Amino acid sequence: MPFMDIDRPSIQLGLLKAIGEAAGFPVRTLHANLDFAARIGAGYYRDLAAHRGRLFGEWLFSVEAFGAAAPDRDARLLAEFAAELGQLAGPAEPAADRLLRTRDEDVPRWLDSLVAGFDWPAAGVVGFSCTFQQNAASFALARRLTARYPQLVTVFGGANFDGEMGLELVRAVDCIDLAVIGEGDTAFPGLLAALATGADPAEVPGVARRAGDQVIAADPAPPFGRLDDLPPPDYGEYFERAQRLGLLPEAGHRDVWLPVETARGCWWGAKHHCTFCGLNATTMRFRAKSAERVRAELAGQARRYRSFRFEAVDNILDTRYLTDLFPAIIDSGATYEFFYETKANLTRRQLELLARAGVTQLQPGLESLSSHVLRLMDKGVRAAQNVNLLRWSAHYGIAVAWNILWGFPGETAQDYADQAAAVPHLVHLRPPASADRIWLERFSPLYREPERFGLRHRAPERSHRFVYPREVDLDRVAYFFDYDLAGALPEAAYDGLRQAAAAWSTAWDADQPPVLTYWSAPGFVQLYDGRHPGREGTYTFEGTLADIYLACSDRPTTAPAVRAKLGLDLPPAAIEEIFAEFHTRGLMFLDGPLALSLALPAR
Amino acid sequence: MTDTPISQAEITALAGKLDALTPAQKAMLSAITTLAAEAVAGTAAPADEREVPVSDLSFSQQFAVAFKPEHVQVRTKPDGTKAVTFKISR
Numbered sequence: 001m002p003f004m005d006i007d008r009p010s011i012q013l014g015l016l017k018a019i020g021e022a023a024g025f026p027v028r029t030l031h032a033n034l035d036f037a038a039r040i041g042a043g044y045y046r047d048l049a050a051h052r053g054r055l056f057g058e059w060l061f062s063v064e065a066f067g068a069a070a071p072d073r074d075a076r077l078l079a080e081f082a083a084e085l086g087q088l089a090g091p092a093e094p095a096a097d098r099l100l101r102t103r104d105e106d107v108p109r110w111l112d113s114l115v116a117g118f119d120w121p122a123a124g125v126v127g128f129s130c131t132f133q134q135n136a137a138s139f140a141l142a143r144r145l146t147a148r149y150p151q152l153v154t155v156f157g158g159a160n161f162d163g164e165m166g167l168e169l170v171r172a173v174d175c176i177d178l179a180v181i182g183e184g185d186t187a188f189p190g191l192l193a194a195l196a197t198g199a200d201p202a203e204v205p206g207v208a209r210r211a212g213d214q215v216i217a218a219d220p221a222p223p224f225g226r227l228d229d230l231p232p233p234d235y236g237e238y239f240e241r242a243q244r245l246g247l248l249p250e251a252g253h254r255d256v257w258l259p260v261e262t263a264r265g266c267w268w269g270a271k272h273h274c275t276f277c278g279l280n281a282t283t284m285r286f287r288a289k290s291a292e293r294v295r296a297e298l299a300g301q302a303r304r305y306r307s308f309r310f311e312a313v314d315n316i317l318d319t320r321y322l323t324d325l326f327p328a329i330i331d332s333g334a335t336y337e338f339f340y341e342t343k344a345n346l347t348r349r350q351l352e353l354l355a356r357a358g359v360t361q362l363q364p365g366l367e368s369l370s371s372h373v374l375r376l377m378d379k380g381v382r383a384a385q386n387v388n389l390l391r392w393s394a395h396y397g398i399a400v401a402w403n404i405l406w407g408f409p410g411e412t413a414q415d416y417a418d419q420a421a422a423v424p425h426l427v428h429l430r431p432p433a434s435a436d437r438i439w440l441e442r443f444s445p446l447y448r449e450p451e452r453f454g455l456r457h458r459a460p461e462r463s464h465r466f467v468y469p470r471e472v473d474l475d476r477v478a479y480f481f482d483y484d485l486a487g488a489l490p491e492a493a494y495d496g497l498r499q500a501a502a503a504w505s506t507a508w509d510a511d512q513p514p515v516l517t518y519w520s521a522p523g524f525v526q527l528y529d530g531r532h533p534g535r536e537g538t539y540t541f542e543g544t545l546a547d548i549y550l551a552c553s554d555r556p557t558t559a560p561a562v563r564a565k566l567g568l569d570l571p572p573a574a575i576e577e578i579f580a581e582f583h584t585r586g587l588m589f590l591d592g593p594l595a596l597s598l599a600l601p602a603r
Numbered sequence: 604m605t606d607t608p609i610s611q612a613e614i615t616a617l618a619g620k621l622d623a624l625t626p627a628q629k630a631m632l633s634a635i636t637t638l639a640a641e642a643v644a645g646t647a648a649p650a651d652e653r654e655v656p657v658s659d660l661s662f663s664q665q666f667a668v669a670f671k672p673e674h675v676q677v678r679t680k681p682d683g684t685k686a687v688t689f690k691i692s693r
Binding site for chain 1: 662665669
C-alpha cells in the first residue's frame with residue numbers, strides 16, 4: 001500500500017505469500033501502491049514516499065480511513081506545516097492545492113477502482129502489511145471492503161504493529177479484525193489455519209483481536225530462528241502489475257533491486273543497543289541464513305525475476321559472510337550487485353572483498369566524525385574507523401549512504417567545532433546525505449530510559465493529531481516523537497558543521513570533484529592535493545616521512561605501532577609531531593592516539 | 604631568491620628576523636646562510652647550482668619544502684658577483 005517504494009517489490013508481501021502457500025493456503029498479493037503511483041504520477045508518488053518526517057502521506061488517506069472521526073477534514077495540517085511542503089508542489093500548482101486535490105479526488109477514485117477491480121468475496125481473508133506511512137491507506141481500503149463485504153476478515157501486521165502500537169491499533173480501529181504482533185512466520189499460517197478450522201485465532205501466539213474495548217492477545221512466539229527453512233519470497237505479481245501499469249518496461253533483463261533477507265536482528269544491538277536506534281524492538285536477537293541457503297536463494301531469484309541486484313533488508317551484515325558467503329560468490333563468477341547495512345569497522349581487505357563480490361552500496365551507520373559523540377551513541381567505533389571506511393569504499397567503488405547526527409545527551413560544542421574543522425580535509429570522500437538532529441524513535445534506549453538521558457518532555461510527533469481520531473491513544477501508536485533534552489546545546493553549536501557538510505556536498509557535485517591521491521615507491525611518496533580549487537599542488541616526501549605516511553594508510557594506527565613496524569629510532573613523541581605536521585596540512589586525520597593518512601592510492 | 608650580492612651583515616640581519624618567517628622561508632634561509640657565506644668568501648662552487656640533499660634537512664624543513672618546492676641557485680653574474688639561490692635535490 002502507499003507509501004511503500006514502488007521501485008521494488010515488497011518483501012513482506014512476497015514472503016507472506018510464499019509462507020501461506022507453503023502451508024497449503026492460496027494467497028495473492030496486491031501491490032496497490034503501484035496503482036496509486038500510476039494514478040497520481042510516479043514522480044509525485046516518489047516525492048511523497050521519500051518524505052519521512054511529517055505524516056503527509058498518512059494524512060492523505062485519513063478522511064477515507066476514519067470517516068466522520070477523521071480529525072482534519074478542514075485540512076489545517078496544510079497551514080500548520082506550510083513551510084515544509086515546498087518540495088511537494090506541482091509544476092504549476094502550489095503544494096497545498098496539490099495535496100488537497102490528491103486527498104479529495106485521487107484517493108477516493110483509487111479506492112473505488114481497487115474495490116471494483118477484484119473478486120474480493122472469493123478471498124476469505126485480506127491482509128495488510130504496514131511499515132512507516134502505510135497505516136492510513138490500509139485502513140481506508142479495509143474500511144471500504146468491510147463495509148461492502150462484511151464477511152471478509154481483515155488481518156494487519158508489519159513493523160507498525162510491533163508491541164503496544166499494534167495492541168492500541170487493534171483496540172481503536174474498527175476495520176482491524178485481527179493483527180499479528182511481531183514476526184509473522186508462524187503466526188500468519190497459524191492464524192489462517194485457525195480461521196479455516198473455526199478455532200479462535202487469538203489463541204495463536206502473536207495474534208491479537210478486539211473484544212469490546214479490550215484486546216485479547218496471545219504472547220508472541222520467540223523470534224523465529226530457522227531462517228533457512230523459510231521459502232524465498234514470491235514477487236511475481238509485483239512484476240506483472242508494474243508492467244501492466246506501465247511503471248516497468250517489459251524487458252528480458254531488469255535492474256530492479258530485489259529485496260532479500262539474509263539475517264534478522266542486530267548482533268551489535270544485542271550487546272550494545274545504539275542509544276538512538278528504534279529498530280528491531282523485541283526481536284534484537286541476531287539470526288542469519290547459512291551461506292549455502294543464501295547462494296541458492298540468490299541464484300533462484302535472479303533466474304525467476306531476471307534481475308541480479310539484491311537489496312539486503314538485514315539491519316547488519318553477518319560477519320561470517322566475509323569468510324564463507326562472499327568468497328563463494330566471487331569464486332562462482334556470479335555478477336550480482338548488493339546493498340547491505342553493516343557496522344563501520346570493516347577493514348580495507350574486507351571492503352575489497354565486498355567490492356569483488358558485487359557490493360556497490362553500503363549503509364554503515366557512520367553517524368558522526370567525533371569519537372566522543374560515537375561513544376555517547378554506544379556505536380562501538382571510533383571516528384578514524386568511520387573515515388577509513390569512507391576512504392576504502394571510495395577506492396573500491398562502493399557508494400556509502402550515511403548521515404551526520406547530533407543532539408546526543410553529553411555532547412559538547414567542541415565535538416562539533418572539531419568535526420567542522422576536519423570536514424575540509426575530507427572532501428575527497430563521499431559526503432553525508434544529511435546532517436541533522438536525531439529523531440526520537442520508539443524502542444530506542446533514549447525512548448525507554450528518559451531519566452537516564454535527561455529527556456524532559458516527550459510527545460507524539462506533532463502531525464499525528466492531524467491523522468488519527470481522538471479515540472486513538474497517540475502515545476501508544478506513534479513511532480516518532482517530539483522531545484526536549486535537558487542541557488541540550490543551542491542550535492548555533494551545530495552551524496559550523498552544518499555549513500561544512502553543505503559545502504562538502506557542493507564540492508562533491510562539482511565538475512572536477514575533489515581528489516587527494518598518492519603514488520609511491522619504496523621510501524618515496526608523492527601526493528596530489530586537488531581538494532580545493534585554487535590551492536592545488538603536489539607534496540613530495542622521502543625517506544622516513546614517506547615511510548610513516550604509508551604506514552598510516554591501511555588503517556588508523558599509533559606512534560608506537562608505527563615505530564615498531566618501521567624499526568625507527570625516533571621516540572614516539574617525535575613520530576606524533578610528524579603526525580601533527582601531516583595533520584596541519586590536512587593530509588592526516590588524528591583521533592586521539594590514532595593517525596590515519598587521508599590520501600588514496602592511485603589506481 | 605636574490606639577484607644581488609648579499610653581505611654577511613645582511614644575512615645576520617635577516618637571521619634576526621627568523622621568528623617572522625614562514626617555515627618555508629626558514630628552511631631556505633638556513634641553506635642560503637651557508638651558501639651565501641661561501642659565496643662571499645669566494646669558496647662557493649662556480650657551477651650554476653648548488654644542491655642540498657633532502658636528507659640533510661630536518662623533518663620540519665622537509666615539511667616546509669614538500670609542497671611546491673622552490674629552487675635556489677648559486678650563480679656567477681657577468682660582473683663577477685655571485686648570486687645565491689637554493690635548489691633541493693630529489
